[in-house]
Amino acid sequence: MRSPGKPRLLVVGADGLIGSALERRLCEAGRFEVWGTTRTRESAGSGNRLYLDLRAPEDFDLSTGFDIAVICAGVGGEAACAADPDGSRQVNVTGQVRLADRLVASGSHVLALSSNAVFDGSRELFSTADPPAPRTEYGRQKRDLEVALQALPGVGILRLTKVLDVSTGLPARWDRELEAGNAVEAFDNHFISPLAPEEVASVLLGLIDRRATGLFQFSGAESLSFHAYALRRYADRPDLLARIRPARDPAAGDGVLYNSLRTELPTEEGQxxxxxxxxxxxxxxxxxxxxxxxxxxxxxxxxxxxxxxxxxxxxxxxxxxxxxxxxxxxxxxxxxxxxxxxxxxxxxxxxxxxxxxxxxxxxxxxxxxxxxxxxxxxxxxxxxxxxxxxxxxxxxxxxxxxxxxxxxxxxxxxxxxxxxxxxxxxxxxxxxxxxxxxxxxxxxxxxxxxxxxxxxxxxxxxxxxxxxxxxxxxxxxxxxxxxxxxxxxx
Known part of the structure; x- marks a missing residue:
């Protein structure tokens, strides 16, 4: 049942780290009729959940119409894309572009996520004026996605630095290994500017409210190595600290890799x-x-x-x-x-x-x-x-x-x-x-x-x-x- 007076908003990938945080933030705001997609058929039909396979976006029913759509889904991470470049590109580029094209044609305002991986990480604080130069398959896919989406009218793109949640992903893997008595290695030559999912959701809500179009960036405030991040995370557990060991990311060669971006967002300040x-x-x-x-x-x-x-x-x-x-x-x-x-x-x-x-x-x-x-x-x-x-x-x-x-x-x-x-x-x-x-x-x-x-x-x-x-x-x-x-x- 459509909520009278409320814009209808679709979160593509509502089961994911960013999508779920955005869905919670939107529900708290109370200004939207929120729908979310899932790639799990068993979850579809429960509440406002709709099934979507980005490998076949033409099968997704848009007849009821969405005022806004935020695409948070995709195959994430350098390793997954390198292991299956064709399959991941089908989801991260071809599928997202086809879905965005259909959404725009149906009258939706579309926002999509990109990554600092469109740059080579050779220095800090890349800006939107810097030409992309990806060094990984994941970065190349994000670059190609940006190019295709920028050819569509009225689309907004948000580049993000690494999004970390303490209960999932890398921190959770560290937790399991350390609690099992094992040592973990963390790169000391690869720097990240971590973002929390809730921060990203807050920024996305601002872009949604403004119906923002164009290319934007949002970066964590700090730039610290994976090793420094791990030491901070377990600072109150001296029994674990001794098992956190520095390691070199071979992708950096003899140099250092950076994750940071210059934050560039629309602002409410008229000047x-x-x-x-x-x-x-x-x-x-x-x-x-x-x-x-x-x-x-x-x-x-x-x-x-x-x-x-x-x-x-x-x-x-x-x-x-x-x-x-x-x-x-x-x-x-x-x-x-x-x-x-x-x-x-x-x-x-x-x-x-x-x-x-x-x-x-x-x-x-x-x-x-x-x-x-x-x-x-x-x-x-x-x-x-x-x-x-x-x-x-x-x-x-x-x-x-x-x-x-x-x-x-x-x-x-x-x-x-x-x-x-x-x-x-x-x-x-x-x-x-x-x-x-x-x-x-x-x-x-x-x-x-x-x-x-x-x-x-x-x-x-x-x-x-x-x-x-x-x-x-x-x-x-x-x-x-x-x-x-x-x-x-x-």
Whole structure:
């Protein structure tokens, strides 16, 4: 039975590592009617499971129609493809292209998975601008798949680095061998940038929501050898560590093989293409853009962060919501015990995890506060230039989720451009500023959640208690969560 109003989405390969994680994420999101394919006839017909053999994609019934299809199936791994190049190509290239062609012809938006194996691994951080140069049969199949899919209209392709789940695949084989008393060998000259299936599912959901087309990449934040990964995995089991031995991957010869990609995903930040044009500087991507185009903005930005830092001085654990490139975040770090910086945009999070100068002292993670609270409890939280981007119908849910992440005596600092300032804002700012407020409106809104709210005005880099309608920027500090907060209560 088709769910009224919900797009119909097909996960091809819903029994696999990535497909099953995506199916769970989609069901949690609740925005889609989710169907999945299986290559096991016994599983077909159970729930929303459909049988599909990629060796005969023409037999798959598309008459009911799917709005979106995500192809997660295929023969994975270099060894399997090398052992049966013709059979694996039938599934990984011929079958997927024929299925995608039929799906596109039926009106579906199609997303497909590819791999860092389209490159030779001779260096780190290949980009989408680099020409593919595969060294394995698996890589050649993925390259050929990409070429064929890019010839179809409206298809998105996501390249991934190695996806590892601790309960399956290589980690599970290590577990069995070590628990049996055997030694395991792990390459010290082959580096991976591991991804968790849940991370991939989150990125795929973002691509689905945007109906994204083109070529994208998503990489793990780290680059570490298989041997280093194994030592970390069993760090709390010294009895096993002695049986983990370094080995050389002969495929690397006298050199080293790398798995990493430069993460390249669509972003919700309207200025992102302009930011990329300036380039990632030591200041950070967004701040580097500000420095190159309007340097005085740095003074304003740092002044806002300094004000937050002084308001939260001495707090044990603080959360920043909407950190972007986290340029000013270290000012707050100086004044508090521990700092977590979250953003809903993977591009900024991954960039910070890889290159932020304080990444060893700040926990960077991806989280959308509109969707739910963050695990953990903080005695301070703040967001600068975030609330004005939250749709009015979602603003209460946003702050309620912040409150759920705070201790009862926690403090929440909100910084937002004033409504009066918007006549002077740039066109791109106006387009994204859907929820600016006057000072009194901001105070009244925050009083729904906190017993005490203190309002400050700001002009340029000066914070004061002056007349709010003449302020360019506003701060509201909420203290003392109101008891019994709920969505119904606000």
């Amino acid at each position: 992102y293409e302009d930011l990329k044009g300036v380039g990632a500087q030591a200041l950070g991507l967004m701040t580097g853009y500000a420095y190159a185009t309007n340097p005085k903005r740095l003074a304003f930005t740092l002044s806002r962060y300094k004000f937050v830092a002084k308001m939260l001085t001495g707090k044990t654990s603080v959360l920043e919501i909407g950190c972007a490139d986290a340029f000013g975040t270290p000012l707050v770090l100086q004044e508090v015990g521990a700092l977590t910086a979250a953003d809903f945009d993977w591009m900024f999070v991954r960039e910070a995890q890889v290159s932020h100068p304080f990444r060893d002292r700040i926990t960077f993670l991806r989280h959308d506060m509109v969707e739910g609270p963050l695990e953990g409890v903080f005695d301070g939280a703040f967001c600068l230039d975030v609330l004005e981007h939250i749709a009015p119908e979602a603003e209460s849910r946003f702050v309620l989720n912040v409150c759920e992440s705070l201790t009862d005596d926690g403090v929440f600092v909100v910084g937002i451009p004033s409504l009066e300032s918007q006549v002077y804002a740039s066109e791109i700012s106006k387009a994204g500023h859907v929820n600016c407020k006057t000072g009194e409106d901001l105070r009244a809104f925050m009083l729904k959640f906190f017993s005490n709210v203190f309002l400050f005005s700001m002009n340029d880099e000066v914070v004061h208690t002056g007349y709010a309608p003449m302020a360019h920027y506003l701060f509201a500090i909420g203290c003392g969560k109101r008891p019994g907060l709920s969505a119904a209560g606000v």
